[in-house]
Amino acid sequence: MQWTINGQVREAEVDFRTSLLDLLREQFQLSGTKKGCNQGACGACTVLVDGERINACLALAVQYQGREITTVEGLAEHGKLHPVQAAFVEHDGFQCGYCTPGQLCSAVGMIGELERDLPSAVTADLAAGQIEWQRDELRERMSGNLCRCGAYNGIADAIAAVLAEELGEEIAR
Protein backbone atom coordinates (compact mmCIF):
# COMPACT_ATOMS: atom_id res chain seq x y z
CA MET A 1 0.00 0.00 0.00
CA GLN A 2 1.16 3.53 -0.73
CA TRP A 3 0.37 6.99 0.58
CA THR A 4 1.89 10.45 0.11
CA ILE A 5 2.60 11.75 3.59
CA ASN A 6 3.90 15.27 4.07
CA GLY A 7 5.01 15.30 0.44
CA GLN A 8 6.87 11.98 0.59
CA VAL A 9 5.67 8.74 -0.98
CA ARG A 10 5.57 6.12 1.77
CA GLU A 11 4.86 2.40 1.49
CA ALA A 12 3.87 -0.27 4.00
CA GLU A 13 1.94 -3.52 4.14
CA VAL A 14 -0.51 -3.33 6.99
CA ASP A 15 -3.50 -5.29 8.29
CA PHE A 16 -6.81 -3.98 6.94
CA ARG A 17 -7.79 -3.13 10.54
CA THR A 18 -5.07 -0.49 10.79
CA SER A 19 -6.42 3.02 11.16
CA LEU A 20 -4.77 5.92 9.40
CA LEU A 21 -3.87 7.17 12.89
CA ASP A 22 -2.05 3.95 13.82
CA LEU A 23 -0.38 3.87 10.40
CA LEU A 24 1.09 7.33 10.97
CA ARG A 25 2.17 6.71 14.55
CA GLU A 26 3.23 3.05 14.51
CA GLN A 27 4.46 2.46 10.94
CA PHE A 28 5.98 5.82 10.10
CA GLN A 29 6.84 7.10 13.59
CA LEU A 30 4.90 10.30 12.94
CA SER A 31 3.79 10.57 16.55
CA GLY A 32 2.77 14.22 16.33
CA THR A 33 -0.78 13.11 15.49
CA LYS A 34 -2.31 12.11 18.81
CA LYS A 35 -4.66 9.34 19.89
CA GLY A 36 -7.19 10.78 22.31
CA CYS A 37 -10.58 9.05 22.37
CA ASN A 38 -10.01 6.82 19.32
CA GLN A 39 -13.72 7.13 18.53
CA GLY A 40 -14.16 10.42 16.69
CA ALA A 41 -15.19 12.51 19.67
CA CYS A 42 -12.12 14.60 20.51
CA GLY A 43 -10.34 15.63 17.29
CA ALA A 44 -6.80 15.03 18.63
CA CYS A 45 -6.09 12.83 15.58
CA THR A 46 -7.12 15.45 12.99
CA VAL A 47 -5.02 15.36 9.81
CA LEU A 48 -5.50 16.83 6.35
CA VAL A 49 -6.29 14.56 3.38
CA ASP A 50 -6.00 16.38 0.06
CA GLY A 51 -6.35 19.57 2.10
CA GLU A 52 -9.51 18.54 3.99
CA ARG A 53 -9.53 17.81 7.71
CA ILE A 54 -10.61 14.36 8.88
CA ASN A 55 -10.38 12.21 12.02
CA ALA A 56 -7.54 9.73 11.36
CA CYS A 57 -8.84 7.41 14.12
CA LEU A 58 -12.05 6.63 12.18
CA ALA A 59 -10.22 6.25 8.85
CA LEU A 60 -9.01 2.82 7.72
CA ALA A 61 -5.53 3.28 6.21
CA VAL A 62 -6.39 0.99 3.29
CA GLN A 63 -9.19 3.35 2.25
CA TYR A 64 -6.78 6.30 1.91
CA GLN A 65 -4.20 4.71 -0.40
CA GLY A 66 -2.84 7.15 -2.98
CA ARG A 67 -4.09 10.21 -1.09
CA GLU A 68 -2.02 13.21 0.07
CA ILE A 69 -1.92 13.28 3.84
CA THR A 70 -0.57 16.20 5.84
CA THR A 71 0.17 15.83 9.55
CA VAL A 72 1.36 18.40 12.06
CA GLU A 73 4.94 17.44 11.10
CA GLY A 74 4.22 18.67 7.57
CA LEU A 75 2.81 22.12 8.39
CA ALA A 76 6.11 24.01 8.79
CA GLU A 77 8.00 24.81 5.59
CA HIS A 78 11.73 25.43 5.20
CA GLY A 79 12.20 25.42 8.97
CA LYS A 80 9.62 28.15 9.43
CA LEU A 81 6.48 27.58 11.47
CA HIS A 82 3.16 27.63 9.62
CA PRO A 83 1.36 30.93 10.38
CA VAL A 84 -1.24 29.01 12.43
CA GLN A 85 1.52 27.40 14.51
CA ALA A 86 3.21 30.77 15.09
CA ALA A 87 -0.12 32.28 16.14
CA PHE A 88 -0.77 29.47 18.66
CA VAL A 89 2.62 30.28 20.26
CA GLU A 90 1.92 34.01 20.21
CA HIS A 91 -1.60 33.74 21.69
CA ASP A 92 -1.13 30.88 24.21
CA GLY A 93 -3.27 28.49 22.14
CA PHE A 94 -2.31 25.50 24.32
CA GLN A 95 -1.39 24.38 27.78
CA CYS A 96 -0.43 20.68 27.96
CA GLY A 97 -0.21 20.48 24.16
CA TYR A 98 -1.86 17.09 23.65
CA CYS A 99 -4.75 18.41 21.53
CA THR A 100 -2.52 20.95 19.75
CA PRO A 101 -1.52 18.95 16.63
CA GLY A 102 -5.20 18.22 15.98
CA GLN A 103 -6.16 21.83 16.68
CA LEU A 104 -3.48 23.07 14.25
CA CYS A 105 -4.46 20.75 11.40
CA SER A 106 -8.13 21.46 12.03
CA ALA A 107 -7.53 25.23 11.95
CA VAL A 108 -5.61 24.95 8.67
CA GLY A 109 -8.47 22.91 7.18
CA MET A 110 -11.02 25.39 8.51
CA ILE A 111 -9.24 28.33 6.89
CA GLY A 112 -9.42 26.43 3.60
CA GLU A 113 -13.16 26.04 4.08
CA LEU A 114 -13.40 29.79 4.70
CA GLU A 115 -11.54 30.50 1.48
CA ARG A 116 -14.12 28.36 -0.35
CA ASP A 117 -17.00 30.22 1.40
CA LEU A 118 -18.48 27.04 2.88
CA PRO A 119 -21.21 27.67 5.47
CA SER A 120 -21.53 26.39 9.04
CA ALA A 121 -24.49 25.67 11.33
CA VAL A 122 -24.40 29.24 12.66
CA THR A 123 -24.19 30.96 9.26
CA ALA A 124 -27.32 33.15 9.22
CA ASP A 125 -27.92 33.21 5.47
CA LEU A 126 -26.97 29.90 3.92
CA ALA A 127 -27.82 31.12 0.43
CA ALA A 128 -25.30 33.98 0.65
CA GLY A 129 -22.15 33.22 -1.29
CA GLN A 130 -19.87 34.96 1.18
CA ILE A 131 -19.61 34.15 4.88
CA GLU A 132 -19.67 36.94 7.45
CA TRP A 133 -16.98 35.96 9.89
CA GLN A 134 -17.94 36.30 13.52
CA ARG A 135 -16.34 34.77 16.60
CA ASP A 136 -19.25 32.29 16.94
CA GLU A 137 -18.48 31.03 13.41
CA LEU A 138 -14.94 30.28 14.45
CA ARG A 139 -15.97 28.43 17.62
CA GLU A 140 -18.68 26.44 15.84
CA ARG A 141 -16.24 25.39 13.13
CA MET A 142 -13.66 24.25 15.68
CA SER A 143 -16.16 22.32 17.83
CA GLY A 144 -14.75 18.99 16.67
CA ASN A 145 -11.53 19.66 18.62
CA LEU A 146 -11.72 19.38 22.39
CA CYS A 147 -9.15 20.88 24.77
CA ARG A 148 -9.33 19.51 28.31
CA CYS A 149 -7.00 22.27 29.57
CA GLY A 150 -9.55 24.80 28.34
CA ALA A 151 -7.22 26.83 26.13
CA TYR A 152 -10.16 27.73 23.90
CA ASN A 153 -9.83 31.51 24.28
CA GLY A 154 -6.19 31.38 23.21
CA ILE A 155 -7.02 29.01 20.34
CA ALA A 156 -9.78 31.33 19.11
CA ASP A 157 -7.48 34.36 19.44
CA ALA A 158 -4.74 32.60 17.49
CA ILE A 159 -7.02 31.61 14.62
CA ALA A 160 -8.66 35.04 14.56
CA ALA A 161 -5.20 36.62 14.31
CA VAL A 162 -4.31 34.41 11.33
CA LEU A 163 -7.56 35.28 9.60
CA ALA A 164 -6.93 38.98 10.21
CA GLU A 165 -3.40 38.70 8.87
CA GLU A 166 -4.00 36.44 5.87
CA LEU A 167 -7.48 37.33 4.77
CA GLY A 168 -8.04 40.82 6.14
CA GLU A 169 -11.00 39.45 8.13
CA GLU A 170 -11.15 41.23 11.48
CA ILE A 171 -13.16 39.15 13.93
CA ALA A 172 -14.57 40.87 17.00
CA ARG A 173 -14.20 39.08 20.34
Add this chain to the structure above:
Amino acid sequence: MNAFDYHQAADGTQAIEQAVRCQQAKYLGGGTNLVDLMRETVERPQTLIDVTRLSRDITDTDGGGLIIGAAVTNAALAGDARVRRRYPLLARAILSGASAQIRNMATVGGNLLQRTRCAYFYDTATRCNKREPGAGCDALEGFHRYHAIFGTSSSCIATHPSDMAVALVALDARVHLRGPAGDRQLAITELHREPGERPDLETELQPEELIVAVELPPLAMAVHSQYRKVRDRASYAFALVSVASMVELDGDTIADTRLALGGVGTKPWRAWQAEAALRGQPATAATLAAAVDAELAAARPLPGNTFKVELARRLMIAELSQRLSDARNGGDA
Protein backbone atom coordinates in the same frame (compact mmCIF):
# COMPACT_ATOMS: atom_id res chain seq x y z
CA MET B 1 -11.96 -5.55 15.96
CA ASN B 2 -12.26 -8.87 14.14
CA ALA B 3 -10.20 -9.49 11.02
CA PHE B 4 -11.95 -8.80 7.71
CA ASP B 5 -11.33 -8.80 3.99
CA TYR B 6 -11.49 -5.53 2.02
CA HIS B 7 -12.56 -4.79 -1.52
CA GLN B 8 -12.97 -1.48 -3.27
CA ALA B 9 -15.90 -1.29 -5.69
CA ALA B 10 -15.59 0.79 -8.87
CA ASP B 11 -19.37 1.32 -9.00
CA GLY B 12 -22.64 0.14 -7.52
CA THR B 13 -23.02 -2.87 -9.79
CA GLN B 14 -19.57 -4.16 -8.90
CA ALA B 15 -20.22 -3.56 -5.20
CA ILE B 16 -23.31 -5.78 -5.35
CA GLU B 17 -21.43 -8.54 -7.21
CA GLN B 18 -18.76 -8.46 -4.53
CA ALA B 19 -21.32 -8.47 -1.71
CA VAL B 20 -23.18 -11.45 -3.21
CA ARG B 21 -19.89 -13.39 -3.48
CA CYS B 22 -18.74 -12.69 0.07
CA GLN B 23 -20.13 -13.93 3.37
CA GLN B 24 -21.34 -11.33 5.87
CA ALA B 25 -20.22 -8.34 3.83
CA LYS B 26 -20.92 -4.74 4.80
CA TYR B 27 -20.72 -1.69 2.59
CA LEU B 28 -18.21 0.88 3.86
CA GLY B 29 -18.71 4.59 3.22
CA GLY B 30 -16.75 7.15 5.22
CA GLY B 31 -16.51 4.70 8.11
CA THR B 32 -17.33 7.27 10.79
CA ASN B 33 -19.97 4.98 12.34
CA LEU B 34 -19.10 1.51 11.04
CA VAL B 35 -15.40 1.59 11.98
CA ASP B 36 -16.33 2.77 15.46
CA LEU B 37 -18.92 -0.03 15.85
CA MET B 38 -16.41 -2.62 14.60
CA ARG B 39 -13.92 -1.43 17.19
CA GLU B 40 -16.60 -1.97 19.86
CA THR B 41 -17.33 -5.42 18.29
CA VAL B 42 -20.97 -4.42 17.86
CA GLU B 43 -20.43 -4.91 14.11
CA ARG B 44 -18.40 -7.91 13.02
CA PRO B 45 -18.42 -8.08 9.21
CA GLN B 46 -16.16 -10.58 7.48
CA THR B 47 -15.79 -8.36 4.41
CA LEU B 48 -15.90 -4.62 3.85
CA ILE B 49 -16.83 -3.37 0.41
CA ASP B 50 -15.67 0.20 0.01
CA VAL B 51 -18.37 2.13 -1.86
CA THR B 52 -16.79 5.59 -1.69
CA ARG B 53 -15.98 5.32 -5.44
CA LEU B 54 -19.72 5.46 -6.22
CA SER B 55 -21.01 8.72 -7.66
CA ARG B 56 -19.94 11.91 -5.93
CA ASP B 57 -22.00 14.03 -8.33
CA ILE B 58 -24.95 16.27 -7.54
CA THR B 59 -26.95 16.70 -10.76
CA ASP B 60 -30.01 18.73 -11.70
CA THR B 61 -33.16 16.90 -12.78
CA ASP B 62 -35.35 18.22 -15.59
CA GLY B 63 -38.10 19.19 -13.16
CA GLY B 64 -35.85 21.33 -10.99
CA GLY B 65 -34.85 18.74 -8.40
CA LEU B 66 -31.46 17.23 -7.61
CA ILE B 67 -29.96 13.74 -7.70
CA ILE B 68 -27.26 13.24 -5.09
CA GLY B 69 -24.77 10.40 -5.56
CA ALA B 70 -24.51 8.08 -2.57
CA ALA B 71 -20.82 8.83 -2.06
CA VAL B 72 -21.24 12.62 -1.94
CA THR B 73 -19.83 13.68 1.42
CA ASN B 74 -22.03 15.37 3.98
CA ALA B 75 -19.79 18.46 3.74
CA ALA B 76 -20.04 18.63 -0.06
CA LEU B 77 -23.83 18.33 0.04
CA ALA B 78 -24.21 21.05 2.69
CA GLY B 79 -21.83 23.31 0.75
CA ASP B 80 -23.53 22.92 -2.64
CA ALA B 81 -24.88 26.27 -3.82
CA ARG B 82 -28.09 24.72 -5.19
CA VAL B 83 -28.84 22.95 -1.91
CA ARG B 84 -28.14 26.12 0.09
CA ARG B 85 -30.49 28.14 -2.13
CA ARG B 86 -33.29 25.64 -2.88
CA TYR B 87 -33.26 23.33 0.16
CA PRO B 88 -31.68 25.36 3.00
CA LEU B 89 -33.11 23.06 5.70
CA LEU B 90 -31.02 20.22 4.30
CA ALA B 91 -27.78 22.24 4.45
CA ARG B 92 -28.65 23.43 7.96
CA ALA B 93 -29.53 19.93 9.17
CA ILE B 94 -26.27 18.47 7.90
CA LEU B 95 -24.20 21.32 9.35
CA SER B 96 -25.98 20.84 12.70
CA GLY B 97 -24.67 17.30 12.93
CA ALA B 98 -21.28 15.88 13.92
CA SER B 99 -18.08 17.91 13.41
CA ALA B 100 -16.42 19.38 10.34
CA GLN B 101 -13.94 16.48 10.30
CA ILE B 102 -16.70 13.86 10.35
CA ARG B 103 -18.80 15.70 7.74
CA ASN B 104 -15.76 15.66 5.43
CA MET B 105 -15.62 11.85 5.71
CA ALA B 106 -19.25 10.76 5.99
CA THR B 107 -21.26 9.93 2.88
CA VAL B 108 -24.94 10.51 2.12
CA GLY B 109 -25.66 6.77 1.86
CA GLY B 110 -23.79 6.09 5.08
CA ASN B 111 -25.56 8.87 6.95
CA LEU B 112 -28.94 7.28 6.15
CA LEU B 113 -27.77 3.83 7.28
CA GLN B 114 -25.89 4.92 10.41
CA ARG B 115 -26.98 3.13 13.54
CA THR B 116 -28.42 4.45 16.76
CA ARG B 117 -26.13 5.98 19.38
CA CYS B 118 -28.17 4.32 22.18
CA ALA B 119 -25.51 3.72 24.84
CA TYR B 120 -26.96 0.27 25.59
CA PHE B 121 -26.64 -0.72 21.93
CA TYR B 122 -22.98 0.31 22.03
CA ASP B 123 -22.18 -1.38 25.35
CA THR B 124 -21.84 -5.12 24.70
CA ALA B 125 -22.08 -5.79 28.47
CA THR B 126 -25.77 -4.79 28.44
CA ARG B 127 -28.87 -6.42 26.98
CA CYS B 128 -30.00 -5.05 23.61
CA ASN B 129 -32.63 -6.46 21.25
CA LYS B 130 -31.15 -4.53 18.36
CA ARG B 131 -27.71 -6.01 18.83
CA GLU B 132 -28.92 -9.45 19.85
CA PRO B 133 -32.58 -10.18 19.01
CA GLY B 134 -34.48 -11.54 21.99
CA ALA B 135 -31.85 -10.55 24.56
CA GLY B 136 -33.99 -7.84 26.20
CA CYS B 137 -33.56 -4.07 26.49
CA ASP B 138 -31.68 -2.44 29.36
CA ALA B 139 -32.56 1.04 28.06
CA LEU B 140 -36.22 0.63 29.09
CA GLU B 141 -35.31 0.76 32.78
CA GLY B 142 -32.19 2.83 32.21
CA PHE B 143 -31.11 6.39 31.46
CA HIS B 144 -33.37 7.52 28.63
CA ARG B 145 -32.80 11.24 28.22
CA TYR B 146 -31.65 10.61 24.64
CA HIS B 147 -34.26 8.01 23.75
CA ALA B 148 -37.33 8.17 21.54
CA ILE B 149 -40.92 9.09 22.37
CA PHE B 150 -42.39 8.21 18.96
CA GLY B 151 -42.45 4.80 17.27
CA THR B 152 -41.11 2.93 20.29
CA SER B 153 -41.99 -0.63 21.30
CA SER B 154 -41.50 -2.84 24.35
CA SER B 155 -38.41 -4.17 22.53
CA CYS B 156 -36.62 -0.92 21.65
CA ILE B 157 -36.67 2.82 22.35
CA ALA B 158 -33.49 3.75 20.46
CA THR B 159 -33.50 7.10 18.64
CA HIS B 160 -32.53 7.42 14.99
CA PRO B 161 -29.55 9.77 15.23
CA SER B 162 -29.43 11.47 11.82
CA ASP B 163 -30.15 15.17 11.31
CA MET B 164 -29.80 14.91 7.52
CA ALA B 165 -32.46 12.20 7.32
CA VAL B 166 -34.99 14.41 9.14
CA ALA B 167 -34.57 17.07 6.45
CA LEU B 168 -34.83 14.45 3.71
CA VAL B 169 -38.10 12.97 5.05
CA ALA B 170 -39.52 16.51 5.21
CA LEU B 171 -38.55 16.99 1.55
CA ASP B 172 -40.13 13.67 0.43
CA ALA B 173 -36.79 12.59 -0.99
CA ARG B 174 -36.61 9.33 -2.92
CA VAL B 175 -33.90 6.75 -2.41
CA HIS B 176 -32.46 5.06 -5.49
CA LEU B 177 -31.54 1.47 -4.72
CA ARG B 178 -29.60 -1.16 -6.62
CA GLY B 179 -29.61 -4.82 -5.70
CA PRO B 180 -29.10 -8.32 -7.11
CA ALA B 181 -32.68 -8.16 -8.44
CA GLY B 182 -32.20 -4.79 -10.15
CA ASP B 183 -32.92 -1.14 -9.52
CA ARG B 184 -35.85 0.31 -7.60
CA GLN B 185 -36.83 3.49 -5.79
CA LEU B 186 -38.29 3.99 -2.35
CA ALA B 187 -39.81 7.05 -0.68
CA ILE B 188 -37.38 7.96 2.07
CA THR B 189 -40.27 7.99 4.53
CA GLU B 190 -40.55 4.23 3.79
CA LEU B 191 -36.82 3.47 4.11
CA HIS B 192 -36.59 3.17 7.90
CA ARG B 193 -38.71 0.77 9.97
CA GLU B 194 -40.15 1.20 13.43
CA PRO B 195 -38.64 -1.40 15.75
CA GLY B 196 -41.74 -3.42 16.70
CA GLU B 197 -40.56 -6.82 17.84
CA ARG B 198 -37.56 -6.81 15.48
CA PRO B 199 -35.41 -3.76 16.25
CA ASP B 200 -32.50 -5.46 14.49
CA LEU B 201 -34.31 -4.90 11.17
CA GLU B 202 -33.83 -1.17 10.68
CA THR B 203 -34.62 -0.53 7.02
CA GLU B 204 -36.56 -1.97 4.10
CA LEU B 205 -33.33 -2.74 2.22
CA GLN B 206 -33.06 -6.30 0.93
CA PRO B 207 -29.84 -8.33 1.41
CA GLU B 208 -26.94 -6.78 -0.60
CA GLU B 209 -29.17 -3.91 -1.70
CA LEU B 210 -27.28 -0.63 -1.88
CA ILE B 211 -28.27 3.05 -1.83
CA VAL B 212 -26.82 4.53 -5.04
CA ALA B 213 -28.43 7.99 -4.95
CA VAL B 214 -30.94 10.22 -3.20
CA GLU B 215 -33.34 12.33 -5.27
CA LEU B 216 -34.78 15.63 -4.08
CA PRO B 217 -38.02 16.52 -5.86
CA PRO B 218 -38.59 20.16 -6.80
CA LEU B 219 -40.41 21.94 -3.96
CA ALA B 220 -40.96 25.69 -4.18
CA MET B 221 -41.76 26.24 -0.48
CA ALA B 222 -38.46 24.61 0.50
CA VAL B 223 -36.71 27.90 -0.35
CA HIS B 224 -38.00 29.14 3.03
CA SER B 225 -37.47 25.87 4.89
CA GLN B 226 -35.53 25.66 8.13
CA TYR B 227 -34.01 23.17 10.56
CA ARG B 228 -33.66 23.96 14.24
CA LYS B 229 -31.90 21.68 16.68
CA VAL B 230 -31.92 21.76 20.47
CA ARG B 231 -29.20 19.82 22.26
CA ASP B 232 -27.25 19.61 25.50
CA ARG B 233 -24.36 21.77 24.23
CA ALA B 234 -24.08 24.40 21.51
CA SER B 235 -22.31 22.20 18.97
CA TYR B 236 -21.23 18.64 18.23
CA ALA B 237 -24.02 16.82 20.06
CA PHE B 238 -27.01 14.74 19.02
CA ALA B 239 -30.45 16.32 19.09
CA LEU B 240 -32.73 16.29 22.11
CA VAL B 241 -35.40 17.59 19.74
CA SER B 242 -35.01 19.03 16.24
CA VAL B 243 -37.62 20.40 13.86
CA ALA B 244 -37.58 20.61 10.07
CA SER B 245 -40.34 22.86 8.77
CA MET B 246 -41.74 24.78 5.82
CA VAL B 247 -45.12 26.26 4.91
CA GLU B 248 -46.88 27.65 1.87
CA LEU B 249 -49.57 30.27 2.42
CA ASP B 250 -52.57 31.07 0.22
CA GLY B 251 -53.80 34.36 1.67
CA ASP B 252 -54.41 33.51 5.33
CA THR B 253 -54.79 29.80 4.70
CA ILE B 254 -52.04 27.21 5.11
CA ALA B 255 -51.99 25.76 1.60
CA ASP B 256 -49.24 23.24 2.30
CA THR B 257 -46.64 22.38 4.93
CA ARG B 258 -43.94 19.88 5.80
CA LEU B 259 -42.93 19.07 9.34
CA ALA B 260 -40.45 16.48 10.59
CA LEU B 261 -38.77 15.82 13.92
CA GLY B 262 -35.37 14.52 15.02
CA GLY B 263 -34.15 13.25 18.39
CA VAL B 264 -37.59 11.89 19.28
CA GLY B 265 -38.31 9.04 16.87
CA THR B 266 -37.12 5.49 16.36
CA LYS B 267 -36.98 6.59 12.72
CA PRO B 268 -36.67 10.10 11.22
CA TRP B 269 -40.11 11.32 12.26
CA ARG B 270 -42.42 12.86 9.69
CA ALA B 271 -45.19 14.70 11.57
CA TRP B 272 -48.03 13.41 9.36
CA GLN B 273 -50.75 14.08 11.96
CA ALA B 274 -49.72 17.70 12.45
CA GLU B 275 -49.44 18.28 8.70
CA ALA B 276 -52.94 16.93 8.11
CA ALA B 277 -54.30 19.24 10.81
CA LEU B 278 -52.55 22.26 9.23
CA ARG B 279 -53.37 21.89 5.52
CA GLY B 280 -56.28 24.03 4.39
CA GLN B 281 -56.70 25.62 7.81
CA PRO B 282 -56.47 29.32 8.76
CA ALA B 283 -52.95 30.37 9.76
CA THR B 284 -53.76 31.06 13.41
CA ALA B 285 -52.23 30.20 16.76
CA ALA B 286 -55.20 27.94 17.50
CA THR B 287 -54.55 25.95 14.32
CA LEU B 288 -50.90 25.47 15.22
CA ALA B 289 -51.71 24.39 18.79
CA ALA B 290 -54.30 21.87 17.62
CA ALA B 291 -51.96 20.46 14.98
CA VAL B 292 -49.07 20.05 17.40
CA ASP B 293 -51.38 18.37 19.93
CA ALA B 294 -52.55 15.97 17.23
CA GLU B 295 -48.95 14.89 16.64
CA LEU B 296 -48.00 14.65 20.29
CA ALA B 297 -51.03 12.46 21.06
CA ALA B 298 -48.93 9.55 19.78
CA ALA B 299 -45.96 10.31 22.06
CA ARG B 300 -45.08 7.58 24.60
CA PRO B 301 -42.53 9.24 26.88
CA LEU B 302 -40.60 7.55 29.69
CA PRO B 303 -39.68 9.21 32.99
CA GLY B 304 -36.26 10.30 31.66
CA ASN B 305 -37.54 11.88 28.45
CA THR B 306 -40.99 13.24 29.34
CA PHE B 307 -39.50 16.73 28.91
CA LYS B 308 -39.23 16.07 25.17
CA VAL B 309 -43.03 16.28 24.77
CA GLU B 310 -43.16 19.88 26.00
CA LEU B 311 -39.89 20.75 24.25
CA ALA B 312 -41.20 19.36 20.96
CA ARG B 313 -44.49 21.23 21.44
CA ARG B 314 -42.78 24.58 22.00
CA LEU B 315 -40.25 24.06 19.22
CA MET B 316 -42.86 23.06 16.64
CA ILE B 317 -45.06 26.06 17.50
CA ALA B 318 -42.12 28.48 17.49
CA GLU B 319 -40.82 27.15 14.18
CA LEU B 320 -44.20 27.03 12.44
CA SER B 321 -44.97 30.56 13.65
CA GLN B 322 -41.65 31.76 12.24
CA ARG B 323 -42.27 30.03 8.92
CA LEU B 324 -45.72 31.66 8.67
CA SER B 325 -44.19 35.03 9.44
CA ASP B 326 -41.45 34.45 6.83
CA ALA B 327 -44.07 33.39 4.26
CA ARG B 328 -46.14 36.53 4.89
CA ASN B 329 -43.07 38.76 4.56
CA GLY B 330 -41.89 36.81 1.51
CA GLY B 331 -45.34 37.30 -0.04
CA ASP B 332 -45.10 41.05 0.45
CA ALA B 333 -41.65 41.37 -1.05
